[in-house]
Amino acid sequence: MKLILAPMEGLVDVHMRTLLTQDGAFDYCVTEFLRVSDLLLPNKAFYRICPEAHNDWKTPSGTPVHLQLLGSNPELMAENARRGAILGAPVIDVNFGCPSKTVNHNRGGSVLLQDPEEIYQILSAMRQDMPNHVPLTAKMRLGYEDKSLAIENAQAIEAAGASELCIHARTKVEGYKPPAHWEWIAKVKSQVTIPVVANGEIWNLDDYHKCRELSECDNIMLGRGAIANPDLANLIRQPPPQTNKPKNGWAQRLEDLMWMINITMETGNAKFAADRIKQWLAYLKLAYPQADVLFQEVKRYKKTEQMLQKLEDELANLK
Numbered sequence: 501m502k503l504i505l506a507p508m509e510g511l512v513d514v515h516m517r518t519l520l521t522q523d524g525a526f527d528y529c530v531t532e533f534l535r536v537s538d539l540l541l542p543n544k545a546f547y548r549i550c551p552e553a554h555n556d557w558k559t560p561s562g563t564p565v566h567l568q569l570l571g572s573n574p575e576l577m578a579e580n581a582r583r584g585a586i587l588g589a590p591v592i593d594v595n596f597g598c599p600s601k602t603v604n605h606n607r608g609g610s611v612l613l614q615d616p617e618e619i620y621q622i623l624s625a626m627r628q629d630m631p632n633h634v635p636l637t638a639k640m641r642l643g644y645e646d647k648s649l650a651i652e653n654a655q656a657i658e659a660a661g662a663s664e665l666c667i668h669a670r671t672k673v674e675g676y677k678p679p680a681h682w683e684w685i686a687k688v689k690s691q692v693t694i695p696v697v698a699n700g701e702i703w704n705l706d707d708y709h710k711c712r713e714l715s716e717c718d719n720i721m722l723g724r725g726a727i728a729n730p731d732l733a734n735l736i737r738q739p740p741p742q743t744n745k746p747k748n749g750w751a752q753r754l755e756d757l758m759w760m761i762n763i764t765m766e767t768g769n770a771k772f773a774a775d776r777i778k779q780w781l782a783y784l785k786l787a788y789p790q791a792d793v794l795f796q797e798v799k800r801y802k803k804t805e806q807m808l809q810k811l812e813d814e815l816a817n818l819k
């Protein structure tokens with residue numbers, strides 16, 4: 501059984517990966533996608549998307565970080581995968597799930613699910629150029645407009661030499677709207693031999709167990725559920741009887757939020773620090789009622805210092 505932290509552009513960056521993997525509950529995590537459009541990217545682009553590359557591609561707690569590429573030109577994807585591997589990436593993953601209009605317009609992400617042959621060409625070229633010891637993996641949705649090519653796409657991914665496939669159990673058109681069609685993962689999984697990871701709409705223990713049952717997968721990727729409840733992976737790993745009650749209380753979350761503001765400000769961007777706290781609170785309120793009250797208060801704040809002060813006061817009131 502593996503638990504994986506999902507790649508999430510604009511949400512799961514180096515700092516969020518540091519926080520969410522600190523207890524060692526995830527087997528690995530994945531970078532935000534690195535876009536390959538028309539050139540061999542310079543080393544600094546790889547280090548920017550994955551600062552952990554300077555730490556042997558591991559978070560401070562030792563959790564491996566896989567590199568995710570997004571693009572469609574087979575030669576360029578291969579060249580960039582090779583560079584990533586040479587820089588030490590332990591695994592190269594390819595994004596066939598991104599629903600963004602701009603990305604899809606440039607033939608990246610989920611739009612490629614309309615053409616299994618194109619997916620095959622991209623991954624085969626990458627596999628051929630990459631050193632043998634570095635695994636190639638893929639992450640797909642169930643389709644673009646419908647699920648009719650789900651099995652063909654998975655088989656193309658396997659035939660091209662990928663050694664693991666993560667399936668987000670929705671089509672591009674289904675976006676992020678519930679439900680996730682976990683039973684479809686089982687259907688696809690039965691038609692390939694590589695390990696499959698199930699993903700989509702796991703917010704609590706019940707979802708986790710239901711997803712495992714319906715997807716017939718032991719390997720599970722957590723996305724927004726791990727942002728809403730950073731203890732979710734720990735809760736899943738606890739021995740029975742299991743409880744949904746977060747192991748760490750609200751005080752710990754306040755400390756996490758303050759750590760996040762401070763570390764983000766260290767890199768010089770106060771506005772980004774404030775925005776990401778609002779973004780995170782909007783998720784945290786799904787698991788912590790206190791986050792909703794705080795969100796209503798701080799959403800009007802313009803200054804990061806004001807937000808930090810509020811968090812400090814809130815924490816002091818708890819002590």
Ligand SMILES: Cc1cc2nc3c(=O)[nH]c(=O)nc-3n(C[C@H](O)[C@H](O)[C@H](O)COP(=O)(O)O)c2cc1C
Pocket residue numbers: 506507508509510511531532533568595596597598639668676699700701702721722723724725
């Ligand atoms: C804000 C956001 C950014 C995302 N960025 C990526 C990405 O860079 N690469 C990727 O493969 N999937 C990306 N995803 C999809 C997630 O990895 C995951 O498949 C999806 O959120 C479903 O899982 P969940 O319901 O547990 O959140 C993103 C999702 C969100 C909400």
